[in-house]
Amino acid sequence: MAVVKGSKQPRMIVVPYRPWRRITLTLLLLIVGCAAVYGSYWYGQQQNHSLQEEVIAERDRLKVELVASTDEADRLRQEVVNLKLGAQVDRKASEGVRGEVLELKSEIAALQEDISFYRGLMSPSDNERGLTIGSLNVISTGAPRQYEYKLVVQQLATKHSLLNGSLQFNIVGRQGEQLVTLPLSDVSDNVGSKNIKLRFKYFQTIEGRISLPTNFEPERIELVAKSTGREPVVVEKKFGWLVQES
Incomplete structure (x- = not known):
């Protein structure tokens, strides 16, 4: 190479x-x-x-x-x-x-009121004898200007006899600026006369329904009870317009 x-x-x-x-x-x-x-x-x-x-x-x-x-x-x-x-x-x-307790309390209160009522009838005091205007209740019905009423007129005595007389039931209020008095007979179908007849031995209940006029505003209720006989009695009582709920 x-x-x-x-x-x-x-x-x-x-x-x-x-x-x-x-x-x-x-x-x-x-x-x-x-x-x-x-x-x-x-x-x-x-x-x-x-x-x-x-x-x-x-x-x-x-x-x-x-x-x-x-x-x-x-x-x-x-x-x-x-x-x-x-x-x-x-x-x-x-x-x-709770409802039962309230009902029982209400029943007890009603019974106590009844006991007091009958006790007063049978054993009146010396300054509470003769014709007397008892309790008055005005109850709402739920309808506008519609009310139920219940009035008790009683005779307080140790020895009761038949009592005759009459009762005037007037509702006083205002219609506009004017003071107006409406007899119960004008606003209740249960009463046909301004003078309601009384005839009882122990007590008498007057009850029914009130229908107030639209432009009438109630203020009070005025009651005048009169008995007839040898010793006539006139009793007057006024209640403010107080409505209870039903």
């Missing part, structure tokens, strides 16, 4: 030719690569299987907890419903008892 002057020649090494060695190394590398790939796949499958088992176990645990939580929520919800129902029952029972 000719040597060119001035250029550097690489060093040559002579090695023996072994083609099977190269093939063997190639196969070995392929085997190692395949083994590495399979190992990675196997490891991944094992990890994935283990993870799936953990996920399934966690899912089953959560299902059990969900069922338990649902049962507990249903139980607590039922307890709340029971408590509300019990509270409603207790409240209604309390309202019922």
Whole structure:
């Protein structure tokens, strides 16, 4: 070989030719690569299987907890419903008892009033004898300018005899600027005369309904009761216009 002057020649090494060695190394590398790939796949499958088992176990645990939580929520919800129902029952029972107490008190008050009334009839004091104007009640009906009335005229005596007489029942009020007196017979269909007839031994009740005119504003009720006989008596009494709710 000719040597060119001035250029550097690489060093040559002579090695023996072994083609099977190269093939063997190639196969070995392929085997190692395949083994590495399979190992990675196997490891991944094992990890994935283990993870799936953990996920399934966690899912089953959560299902059990969900069922338990649902049962507990249903139980607590039922307890709340029971408590509300019990509270409603207790409240209604309390309202019922309170209503019964109020009714009993009202009945007792009415009985006491009746006792006082009959006691006064049978055992009057010395300055409360003879013809007397008792209680007067004016009660709202709920309808505009419509009222119910109840008046008691009584005879206070230790020995009662039949009493005859008459009663004038007048409602005094204003119509505009003018003071007006309306007899009961003008505003009540239950009375047909200005002089209401009295005839009783112990007491007499005058009651009915009043219908006031639209432009009339009541202020008071004036009553005049007269008895006839050997010793006639005239009794007068005035009541302010006070309406009770029904």
